[in-house]
Amino acid sequence: MAAADRQRVLILDYGSQYTHLITRRVRELGVYAETLPCWVASEDAPDAASGLVGIILSGGPNSVYDAGAPQVSEWVLKRGVPVLGVCYGMQALAYKLAGREAVARGAKGGEYGHAQLERVDGADGGSGADGVGGTDESPLLRGLSRSTNVWMSHGDSVAKVPAGYRLIGRSPTCPIAAIEDRANRIWGIQFHSEVTHTTEGRTLLSNFLYAICGATKSWAMESFLEEAKQKIRAQVGKGRVILGLSGGVDSSVAAVLLHDAIGEQLTCIYVDNGLMRAGESDEVVATFRDHFKIQLRAVDAGERFLTALAGVSDPEQKRKIIGRVFIEVFEAEARSLGDSALGDAKFLGQGTLYPDVIESVSPKGGPSHTIKTHHNVGGLPEKLGLALVEPLRELFKDEVRELGRRLGVPATILQRHPFPGPGLAVRCLGALDPESLTLLRAADKIAREELDKSGWMAKTSQAFVVLLPVRSVGVQGDCRTYGRVAVLRAVETEDFMTAGWARLPHELLATISSRITNEVRGINRVVFDITSKPPATIEWE
Numbered sequence: 319m320a321a322a323d324r325q326r327v328l329i330l331d332y333g334s335q336y337t338h339l340i341t342r343r344v345r346e347l348g349v350y351a352e353t354l355p356c357w358v359a360s361e362d363a364p365d366a367a368s369g370l371v372g373i374i375l376s377g378g379p380n381s382v383y384d385a386g387a388p389q390v391s392e393w394v395l396k397r398g399v400p401v402l403g404v405c406y407g408m409q410a411l412a413y414k415l416a417g418r419e420a421v422a423r424g425a426k427g428g429e430y431g432h433a434q435l436e437r438v439d440g441a442d443g444g445s446g447a448d449g450v451g452g453t454d455e456s457p458l459l460r461g462l463s464r465s466t467n468v469w470m471s472h473g474d475s476v477a478k479v480p481a482g483y484r485l486i487g488r489s490p491t492c493p494i495a496a497i498e499d500r501a502n503r504i505w506g507i508q509f510h511s512e513v514t515h516t517t518e519g520r521t522l523l524s525n526f527l528y529a530i531c532g533a534t535k536s537w538a539m540e541s542f543l544e545e546a547k548q549k550i551r552a553q554v555g556k557g558r559v560i561l562g563l564s565g566g567v568d569s570s571v572a573a574v575l576l577h578d579a580i581g582e583q584l585t586c587i588y589v590d591n592g593l594m595r596a597g598e599s600d601e602v603v604a605t606f607r608d609h610f611k612i613q614l615r616a617v618d619a620g621e622r623f624l625t626a627l628a629g630v631s632d633p634e635q636k637r638k639i640i641g642r643v644f645i646e647v648f649e650a651e652a653r654s655l656g657d658s659a660l661g662d663a664k665f666l667g668q669g670t671l672y673p674d675v676i677e678s679v680s681p682k683g684g685p686s687h688t689i690k691t692h693h694n695v696g697g698l699p700e701k702l703g704l705a706l707v708e709p710l711r712e713l714f715k716d717e718v719r720e721l722g723r724r725l726g727v728p729a730t731i732l733q734r735h736p737f738p739g740p741g742l743a744v745r746c747l748g749a750l751d752p753e754s755l756t757l758l759r760a761a762d763k764i765a766r767e768e769l770d771k772s773g774w775m776a777k778t779s780q781a782f783v784v785l786l787p788v789r790s791v792g793v794q795g796d797c798r799t800y801g802r803v804a805v806l807r808a809v810e811t812e813d814f815m816t817a818g819w820a821r822l823p824h825e826l827l828a829t830i831s832s833r834i835t836n837e838v839r840g841i842n843r844v845v846f847d848i849t850s851k852p853p854a855t856i857e858w859e
Contacts, residue, residue, distance in 0.1 A: 325369045325536050327527065329353040332378030332388050332406050335815055338673055339512040340374055340404065342714050343520065348535030349527050352712075353672075360393035372400045372531035375407025377510060381474050382406070382413040382421050390414045400503040400530045402458075405472055408497070408506030415480040422477040429470040433489040435496070435509060436465050456486040456498050457529045458505050462518045468495075469515035472508060503530065514812065539720045543575075546709050550579040554665055559707055560652055561667030563588045563614065564739070565602035568669030568710060570731050571722040575709050576667050577612050578725060584667070585613045585655065589647050591640065592620020593741030593755070596763040605728060615655070619647045624750060631749045631787075633859035640740045666704040670711045671718065735780045736814070744859035748787030753840070754802075758785040760838045761804045768830045769808070778820045781808035783834075784847075784858045792842030794835070801842030804834055808847075809856055817851040 327344050331337045331353050344351035349371075354363060356375070364370040373394055380387040390410045394401060403411040412420040439455040468489070476494040479485055487496030487507070495508040505526070511519035527533045559576055563569050563586040576584045586606060590599045599616070607614040626643050630636055710718055722732045738744050746758050762783040769775040784805040792799040806827070811817035831844040847854075 324350050325371050325533055326364060327351045327372045327374060327531065327533070328364055328370060329374050329376060330356045330358070330394070330407075332356045332376045332410070333380065334377030334404075334406065334510075336510055336512055337376040338714075338815075340376055341672070342716075343512045343523055344374075344527065345537055345714070345717070347520070347524055347527055348537050349533045350537040356388045357391075360391065363393070363397075366398060370397065370399055371533045372402070372526065373397060374526075375401065375403040375410060377405030377407060377471070380406065381423075382409050383418055395502075395504070400526070401505070402526050403504075403506040404512070405508060405510060408508055409472075409474055409476055411504065411506050412476045412478070412480055412497075415483075416478055420476060420478045420480060421474050423474055429472055429475075429489065429491045429508075431470065432515065433468055433470045433491070433495075433509065434465050435462075435468045435487050435489055437462060437487055438485050438496075456496075456505075457500070458498060458507075458522060458525050459486060459496065460525055460529065461521050467515070467517040468509035468511075468519070469513045470509050475508065476506070505530070539717065539724060542712075542717075543721060543724055546575060547579040550576060550707065550709055553707060554580055554583065557583065557664040559584050559665040559667045560655070560704070561586045562648055563602065563606060565594075565598060565605075565731070566669075566737055567715070567718060567722065567732060567734060568671060570606075570669075571718050571725065571727055572667055572669035572708075572710055573606060573612060574610060574725045574727055575721070576707070577610060579709075582613060585615065587648060587651050588614060588616045589644060589651070590616065590618050590620060591623040591644065591741060593623065593640070593743045595737070595742065595766075596759045601730075605731065609728075615651060617647060617651050619643070622647065624752065627743065627750050629749050631747075633744055636743050636750075636859070637740050640743060664705060665707045667707045667709075669718075670706075670708040672710075672712055672714055675711050733776065735775075735778075735782070738857055744857055745782060746785045747858060754785055757802060757838055757840050758783065758804075761785070761834045761841055761844075764833045764837060765806055765830050768826060768833065772823075772826050774808070774820070774822060774826060777810075778808045779811045779814070779817065780856055781806075781820070783807070785841075790843045792835075794842060799842045801840055803843045803845065804838075804841050805858070806830060806844060806846050807856070807858070809851070811851070811856075814856065817856055819848045819850055822846070 327349055329337060329341050329351055337353060341351045341353050375390065378388065382389065409421045437455070437459050470489065470492065475492055476497065479494060479497055483497045483499045485494060486498050489495045492508055496506065498505045509516060511522045513519065559580065561569065561573055561576060561584065563573055573586050588602055603614065603616050606612045623640065623643050626639050627636060630639060713721065719732045742755055742758055743750060746754050765781065765783050766775065769778070769781050775781060784807060786803040786805060788803055789800050790803055792801055808820040808822055809817040810820050827846055834841055834844050
């Protein structure tokens, strides 16, 4: 199915940390979903002619009655497709339809975490005329248990059912937890159906997509693959593409997809910044140059990066330096290709994913609060005068992995845990030096070997070693030592927005600690990080 003919559901982002999850859940159910900021103008949003079958309004951190709070645009209700408001989205609908008195602060200070949603339908004998009860069950809640576990996260609540709507769900502390106007095809739920904590959330979303929107299962990776190749060929023509290959999941799948589509018109550049894990650079070169037969230029720039980073301990400064030097090295290497590859190159390939696209614009049009900057190739297209080719920009990470499997990308790459763009620079705390990086590589290699051997590498979402800029007293071989401290970090997460520390077996921890302190001369203490996200981030820097 071509992109122009594809059925789609529009997710309007009001600022919720779960907006991405709504989009993912819809796609997992077989319908293409895309996210746009809530303030998008009517003329910039899809309509029925472009395959639009439904609109979902996300949650958000605001109070609808606060000055400047995002509201529901008039065009949303006039698009002629079903609308589902989630949390803030439900409050915004009620506020638009019934005014200030429709939304109020929660009587008991809000509702957070698990709650029991009680369905209110024909079984209660209500007529629906006064907004309570109804003559039959709501198509949105059809198939859900009479009382079901949901996830709440709201300070405000809908205090009055708007005229023409009826109550279809409530919880002990939220009397109006779900409403509907079936005639105008508008629904609202106070809870988050997209999170796994809502036990029957998938059923609810499936009801909205298929029973209410009339969607069909039309989003599949097989059709996307052929469509993506056609789009690449149409954009590139006979021109050449250069791509910065990191060896991570995103750039690797993008490289193989581009090579599948345009063959020798693609040239990849791999910049070894001297901050990679043990054996990683050799693996990247062997996989892409030897296995996939992709034209690959590998640049050993480790000394240049370490020189620029000498004496720098601030993590944000490290990231900026690494980003700047990467651009300098990549640009120089690209220009050195000359007539052999860059002479007629017009495009720069990137492994941009859909979350990157979404995050580039906040719900209210301003910058989001920076937790830490991300290493990318910003500025390169302008410097090189190249247009961007981003074949993965519609996909989430799990979809990229599925695409990679179809393209024959090795499991060792597809199952690789996330690795930060600045590499070991943000896992070796403090100022960098070759000795510290050598210690960290050796310790990290041991940890990954043992995690892989025990099966725990596959069970965790991210696991690695951090080297601290502190020393501690130890005793080894009846001698006093004053060695470095290594930290083992292992987390489990579904979306990386929140994460819990992995409960690794004590025997495994003992083995990792014993091997590191015995085999890595210079490290005499290993500790295990048991902090969740939040309050910590997954990476230490």
